[in-house]
Amino acid sequence: xxxxxxVLAAGLGKRMRSTLxxxxxxxxxxxxxxxxxxxxxxxxxxxxxxxxxxxxEAVRSAFAKSDVQWVLQAEQLxxxxxxxxxxxxxxxxxxxxxxxxxxxxxxxxxxxAVQQAQPFIGSDAQVLILYGDVPLVRTETLKxxxxxxxxxxxxxxxxxxxxxxxxxxxxxxxxxxxxxxxEKDASxxxxxxxxxxxxxxxxxxxxxxxWLAKIGNRNAQKEYYLTDLVTLALRDGAxxxxxxxxxxxxVAGVNSKRELALLERALQRRHAERLLEDGVSLGDPARxxxxxxxxxxxxxxxxxxxxxxxxxxxxDRVRIAPNCVLRNVTIGADTEVLAxxxxxxxxxxxxxxxxxxxxxxxxxxxxxxxxxxxxxEVKASRLGRATKAxxxxxxxxxxxxxxVNVGAGTITCNYDGAAKHRTIIExxxxxxxxxxxxxxxxxxxxxxxxxxxxxxxxxxAGQLTLARARQVSIPGWKPPKKS
Numbered sequence: 001x002x003x004x005x006x007v008l009a010a011g012l013g014k015r016m017r018s019t020l021x022x023x024x025x026x027x028x029x030x031x032x033x034x035x036x037x038x039x040x041x042x043x044x045x046x047x048x049x050x051x052x053x054x055x056x057e058a059v060r061s062a063f064a065k066s067d068v069q070w071v072l073q074a075e076q077l078x079x080x081x082x083x084x085x086x087x088x089x090x091x092x093x094x095x096x097x098x099x100x101x102x103x104x105x106x107x108x109x110x111x112x113a114v115q116q117a118q119p120f121i122g123s124d125a126q127v128l129i130l131y132g133d134v135p136l137v138r139t140e141t142l143k144x145x146x147x148x149x150x151x152x153x154x155x156x157x158x159x160x161x162x163x164x165x166x167x168x169x170x171x172x173x174x175x176x177x178x179x180x181x182x183e184k185d186a187s188x189x190x191x192x193x194x195x196x197x198x199x200x201x202x203x204x205x206x207x208x209x210x211w212l213a214k215i216g217n218r219n220a221q222k223e224y225y226l227t228d229l230v231t232l233a234l235r236d237g238a239x240x241x242x243x244x245x246x247x248x249x250x251v252a253g254v255n256s257k258r259e260l261a262l263l264e265r266a267l268q269r270r271h272a273e274r275l276l277e278d279g280v281s282l283g284d285p286a287r288x289x290x291x292x293x294x295x296x297x298x299x300x301x302x303x304x305x306x307x308x309x310x311x312x313x314x315x316d317r318v319r320i321a322p323n324c325v326l327r328n329v330t331i332g333a334d335t336e337v338l339a340x341x342x343x344x345x346x347x348x349x350x351x352x353x354x355x356x357x358x359x360x361x362x363x364x365x366x367x368x369x370x371x372x373x374x375x376x377e378v379k380a381s382r383l384g385r386a387t388k389a390x391x392x393x394x395x396x397x398x399x400x401x402x403x404v405n406v407g408a409g410t411i412t413c414n415y416d417g418a419a420k421h422r423t424i425i426e427x428x429x430x431x432x433x434x435x436x437x438x439x440x441x442x443x444x445x446x447x448x449x450x451x452x453x454x455x456x457x458x459x460x461a462g463q464l465t466l467a468r469a470r471q472v473s474i475p476g477w478k479p480p481k482k483s
Contacts, residue, residue, distance in 0.1 A: 002046040003146070004125040004205060006117045007036055009132025010053030010073045015256040021055030023132035024062055025260055028267045029291025029309055032254060033059070035135035037066055042139045043146075046125065049117040050132070073116050114226060118209050125205040129226075133254045136263060136270075137200065141250060145243045149202035152239035153229055155180075156198035158248040166196035167227055169242060177240045180227040184220045195244070197227055198251035207238070275302075283322065297333065315350065324355070332368065346378075349385075367402070380420075381412075384427065397439065398423040407433035407451065414439045426461075 013022025023033035033050075040048045048066075052059045053073040060070055114129065121127055126146055130137070141156070148154035155177070157169050167180045168190050180197045181190050203211075211232045217224050233240050245251055249266040252259070265286075271294070272285035280296045282288060283303035291309045297316035306320050310328035314320070318331050321339040331337070331348045338355030345362035348354065354372045363380035366372065370383045373390035381395045384402035389395060391408035397420050398412050410431050412423040421439035425431065429443050432451030443449065444461035453467040 001126045002122065002124060003043055003128060004047045004121045005040040005043070005045045005049065005128045005130060006114060006121070007033070007040070007048060007050045007068075007130045007132050008113045009033055009036075009050050009059065010113060011133060012054045013133075013255065016254075016260075017257070021059050022254065023052075023059060024055070025254065026291075027135055027254075027260065027264055028271075028289075031062060032135045033063065033132045036130050036132055036137075037063065037068065039130070039137060039139055039142060040128075043128070043142060045128075046122075047120065049120050051113050051116050052132075069120055071116050071120065073113060114208075115212055118212065121205045121208060123206040126202060127205045127208055128200075128202045130200060131253060134199065134251060135254070136252065136266060137245075137250045141243065141245055142200070145200060145202045148241040148243050149204070150239065150241075151204055152241065153203045153207075153233040154201060154241045154243055155230065156200040156251055157195050157242045157244045158198050158251055159194050159244065160196055160248060161194070163191075163194050163196045167225075168193040169195040169197060171195075177230060177242050178234070179231050180225075182219065182221070182225060182227070195242075198245065198248075199253075200251060201229070203229070203233070207233075207236075211236075303339075321355065329360075397421065398425065398437075400425045401427035401429070401445070403427060404429045404431070406431045407435065409434040410437070411435075412437045412439060 009023045011022045016022055016025065018025070024031045027035065037048060048068045049071055050068050051071045051073050056072055126149065128142065128146060145154050145156060160166070165183060167182045168186055170178045170181055170190060170193065172178050183191060211229050214232050215224050215228045219225065230240050249263065252263060254260045254263060268289055269285070271290040272282060272288050275282060275296065276285065278296060279298060281301040287304040288302065289307045291307065293311050294308045295313045297314060297318070299317045300314050302320045303322040305323045307325045309326070312326050312328070313330045315331055315333035315335070317334045319336045321337060323340045324337055325342045327344045329343045329346050329348065332350035332352070334350055335348055335352040335354070337343065338353070341355035341358040343354070343360040346360040346364040348366045349368035349370065351368055352366050352370045354360065355374065357374045358372045359377045360372070361377065361379035364378040365382045367383060367385040369386040371388040371390055372378060375392045376389050377394045379396040381398040381400065383400045384404065386402055387400050387404040389406035393406055393409065394411040395406065396412050397414040399422065404425050404427070410433065413436060414420050414423065423437045423439045424442040426443060426445040428446045430448045432449050432453065434452045435449050436454040438454065438456035441455055442458045443455065444459050446462040447459045448464040449455060449459070450464060450466035450468065453465065455465065455467055459465045
């Protein structure tokens with residue numbers, strides 16, 4: 001049976017106190033909605049319908065390349081209907097709906113948003129309802145939910161120590177789900193139930209429209225609850241199955257910056273657990289941030305407070321010291337990155353040493369056994385095998401061969417104010433300290449450059465080149481005195 005997924009992602013997110021649409025707030029370096037769309041993709045969904053509203057243009061722009069069908073749920077200033085999603089409180093979506101018919105001028109839950117998407121759902125499909133602000137649900141859980149639905153309805157539940165604010169799962173003595181009761185409608189005994197409705201559900205597409213149409217508002221809030229689908233399914237003789245998750249963070253929604261921060265830590269715990277299971281040594285699993293993908297070889301060690309962004313690959317026995325940031329970096333085996341180094345869009349070979357306090361900017365490419373030391377910056381440059389720049393240097397738009405030694409204070413002057421130019425340093429060169437290389441320039445193989453030189457012409461191979469002003473001492477000179 002084909003799968004159609006409805007994602008409810010129109011929330012205002014008032015408690016986020018931000019102009020950014022709620023589903024675009026970052027979790028692990030990616031928008032909340034990205035995780036939900038990934039889940040739909042992994043399940044092989046035929047269609048993914050995203051019901052969006054607040055910040056619609058920004059949301060669509062952020063996912064312009066995603067193969068989804070957008071359904072706009074925006075306020076319509078007319079006589080028929082105005083619908084705006086206000087908040088997703090994990091167990092329901094509450095909608096503000098103003099109708100010309102004064103009989104239904106009340107808060108409406110979930111049903112309205114799903115009704116917006118329902119015309120795009122195939123009657124032959126299995127339907128999965130997800131939320132754009134519930135990012136950490138596991139694909140395995142969603143597969144269980146779909147399998148449990150069959151020809152009936154499947155819902156997700158979780159057990160909380162403090163269930164206040166959530167709809168409770170009311171079961172018969174046999175354990176069968178009887179209904180979901182919202183807290184404001186619950187009796188004292190029902191409020192003592194710790195199993196709560198987590199909101200995600202699956203059901204056949206052919207049943208969806210009929211059940212939605214029958215949802216009423218006979219409750220304390222005079223609201224239309226999507227959770228009433230449970231009662232309607234049972235009334236029609238359909239099975240209702242609860243799929244309980246062991247980890248409540250799987251089904252936790254985001255309504256505030258505090259909740260976003262809590263889910264960020266939950267996500268990072270997942271990353272840390274995976275890395276530990278793969279044999280990576282972590283200085284402290286609680287002080288790790290993976291904001292993308294991190295692939296590690298055997299016997300990799302990562303110390304505390306390191307941040308990995310984009311796609312990062314670490315070869316066997318790589319060691320990352322504390323307080324490093326790596327973004328879109330590939331590192332070969334047995335390389336060590338020392339503390340406080342910042343590496344971005346770079347490739348590093350095997351048995352290299354980088355840092356401490358080193359910066360590799362986009363386009364840095366280090367061959368095997370290269371050393372980049374403290375306060376050395378490399379940008380758009382290739383450094384050959386066993387080349388070393390150990391102190392206080394800038395290498396930009398350059399090609400360095402093998403076994404080059406770059407002395408402290410060396411800089412490549414690559415920018416003339418209008419264009420970038422390249423510096424070529426061939427194999428086996430020695431660049432003395434405090435050398436200025438004015439590009440475009442070529443330092444030929446085996447050249448020695450004397451310390452303090454400014455080189456703006458190509459050098460001959462195998463020779464010592466000096467470019468210094470003559471040193472002069474003035475006898476009898478006295479320093480000026482202050483008046």
